[in-house]
Amino acid sequence: MPAHTCALPDPDVAVRIHQALKTFGDSGWRWPSGPRTAAKVAVDHVSLNIQRGEIFGVLGPNGSGKSTLIRLISTLLLPDGGDVQVFGHDVVREARRVQTLINRVSVEASFFKKLSPLENLMYGARLYGLGAPEARDGARRILIRLGLEPAVLEQPMEEMSRGMQQKVAIARAFLSSPILLLLDEPTTGLDPRSKREVQTFVRELRDTHDATVLLTTHDMVEAEALCDRVAIIHGGRIVALDTPEALKAAAPRLNGHSPTLEDVFLSLTGAQLVEFVD
Amino acid sequence: MSTLVRELKASYAFIERNYYIVKRYWAWELVWLVYTVANSLSISFIGVGAGQVSGGTGIDTSYLVLYLAIGTIVWRYLSVIFYWVTDVVGMERWEGTIEYTLMAPITRLMHMLGQTAFAVLYSLVHTAVVLAVTVLFFDISLQNANLLGFLMLLIAGSLSFIGISVFGAILPLLFPERGAQMTHLIIAGMLLVSGVYYPVTVLPGWLQPFAYLSPATYVLDGARETLLNGADTTSLWPFIWPLLLMGGVAIPAGLWAFREAERYAKRTGKLHRNG
Numbered sequence A: 001m002p003a004h005t006c007a008l009p010d011p012d013v014a015v016r017i018h019q020a021l022k023t024f025g026d027s028g029w030r031w032p033s034g035p036r037t038a039a040k041v042a043v044d045h046v047s048l049n050i051q052r053g054e055i056f057g058v059l060g061p062n063g064s065g066k067s068t069l070i071r072l073i074s075t076l077l078l079p080d081g082g083d084v085q086v087f088g089h090d091v092v093r094e095a096r097r098v099q100t101l102i103n104r105v106s107v108e109a110s111f112f113k114k115l116s117p118l119e120n121l122m123y124g125a126r127l128y129g130l131g132a133p134e135a136r137d138g139a140r141r142i143l144i145r146l147g148l149e150p151a152v153l154e155q156p157m158e159e160m161s162r163g164m165q166q167k168v169a170i171a172r173a174f175l176s177s178p179i180l181l182l183l184d185e186p187t188t189g190l191d192p193r194s195k196r197e198v199q200t201f202v203r204e205l206r207d208t209h210d211a212t213v214l215l216t217t218h219d220m221v222e223a224e225a226l227c228d229r230v231a232i233i234h235g236g237r238i239v240a241l242d243t244p245e246a247l248k249a250a251a252p253r254l255n256g257h258s259p260t261l262e263d264v265f266l267s268l269t270g271a272q273l274v275e276f277v278d
Numbered sequence B: 001m002s003t004l005v006r007e008l009k010a011s012y013a014f015i016e017r018n019y020y021i022v023k024r025y026w027a028w029e030l031v032w033l034v035y036t037v038a039n040s041l042s043i044s045f046i047g048v049g050a051g052q053v054s055g056g057t058g059i060d061t062s063y064l065v066l067y068l069a070i071g072t073i074v075w076r077y078l079s080v081i082f083y084w085v086t087d088v089v090g091m092e093r094w095e096g097t098i099e100y101t102l103m104a105p106i107t108r109l110m111h112m113l114g115q116t117a118f119a120v121l122y123s124l125v126h127t128a129v130v131l132a133v134t135v136l137f138f139d140i141s142l143q144n145a146n147l148l149g150f151l152m153l154l155i156a157g158s159l160s161f162i163g164i165s166v167f168g169a170i171l172p173l174l175f176p177e178r179g180a181q182m183t184h185l186i187i188a189g190m191l192l193v194s195g196v197y198y199p200v201t202v203l204p205g206w207l208q209p210f211a212y213l214s215p216a217t218y219v220l221d222g223a224r225e226t227l228l229n230g231a232d233t234t235s236l237w238p239f240i241w242p243l244l245l246m247g248g249v250a251i252p253a254g255l256w257a258f259r260e261a262e263r264y265a266k267r268t269g270k271l272h273r274n275g
Helices: A066-073 A095-101 A117-127 A132-145 A150-154 A162-175 A192-209 A220-226 A244-250 A261-269 B003-024 B026-054 B061-095 B098-102 B108-138 B147-174 B179-193 B215-228 B233-268
Strands: A013-024 A040-051 A055-059 A081-086 A102-105 A180-184 A212-217 A229-234 A237-242
Touching: A013 A066, A013 A212, A040 A066, A040 A081, A040 A212, A040 A237, A055 A066, A055 A192, A055 A220, A066 A081, A066 A180, A066 A212, A095 A102, A102 A162, A117 A132, A117 A150, A117 A162, A117 B003, A132 A150, A132 A162, A162 A180, A162 A192, A180 A192, A192 A212, A192 A220, A212 A220, A220 A261, A229 A244, A229 A261, A237 A244, A237 A261, A244 A261, B003 B026, B003 B108, B026 B061, B026 B108, B061 B098, B061 B108, B061 B147, B061 B179, B061 B215, B108 B147, B108 B233, B147 B179, B147 B215, B147 B233, B215 B233
Parallel strands: A055 A212, A055 A229, A102 A180, A180 A212
Antiparallel strands: A013 A040, A013 A081, A229 A237
């Protein structure tokens, strides 16, 4: 029996991914006249551990498997192979337990667009078992902390900018006090000030709430500023994993200059940054 | 906090969210209510005009109007429940919130409980308005009607319709682009065979057995007994037990099928795709 199936879970490991495999495009069933689609490997035997309290970054081009990896952890996809554990709980066999520990911000700020931020957050909070006063107070506090004016809290989401919607998405995820927060390109579309506010808030959450954060991003500056460790994923496989400093130190110098994280990223993932939509 | 209390609180999320949505779309809700009332009245007017159209005499117009009105009211009640429950996935696909909801720590039973509780409340309010307007419009007397029995039939009918609706909710999960439209096939089939506006005996012989598989048939037959003939509550059992039996089978079977469909969607990545 492999060691990973009999060992007791390490309390310091927040996420343990062992040989995770996810393919799409071949469901095993199709209409008799339907076209046969080739299976695409989105996550290819990925293994990694994320330590408790860590801010862990996953960098990769579009279509590299970042979002699929997050969906596997967040119980929205079932792995085709390997296993994924959150604080020792298997995401397939103990999905409900895992769901109480996590929350996720996706790159698309998905809301009931006619409802206000407060109404959307009330819905989110109740789904996680919060009572009305606790949810309402928490929602107001976090939204204002993220820089939203009190006046917009009652306006329909559809009247808000993309950046403001993304802040509400982040507030919704924070509201349930997850101990593992999955942030899938959370600052995409935000202006520099908003970006910085969100980054400060992520750090604050980690420091004050003992939360672990898994962050995917295209923003190398953000990754360097926030992440304790970074994995670079390409074609569904992890091609590098270390601290940003160590990754830079291991890369060859360019024209006598120390490489940036972006240089490291480009050298590991090739020139073709956009391959297909994730 | 016990799991049950947390789950019940989570279940209330759907009631509250749907209330907020109805409130935000209040103008649309008003339009829908006016349309529903006008639609119901126009069908009932067929009864008023039946004598003139056929040139026949001896038609009990009041009876025919109430017969048709019961059809519209009961059908409206059941179909509104059907659409709210089947829309449990469709509306979230439209808004793009499906992944957020399905990764929340709530069982599908409690998820559906919240959605169906709202559906029943919403449908009861709609039905009450349509019934009140119809009664006033046609000067219908409900003095001999057994309203308690009528309510019991509606509640029993809700259970079986909820079960069928949960099956319908699977379609948008499996077919992101066209699943919501496919649900119309289920409701259209039931409208045809359930005797909403005519006795099922006028259907072709090969179609009549399907009437007995539709819960709407029992609700309609029972409702006509209570409202037209004033049947007492105890005599409604022959209509109620098939409804309870259908609900008892369809709800657990629907939830099982929904869970399997959710697993399929999670295996094939169909949750993410917005239709």
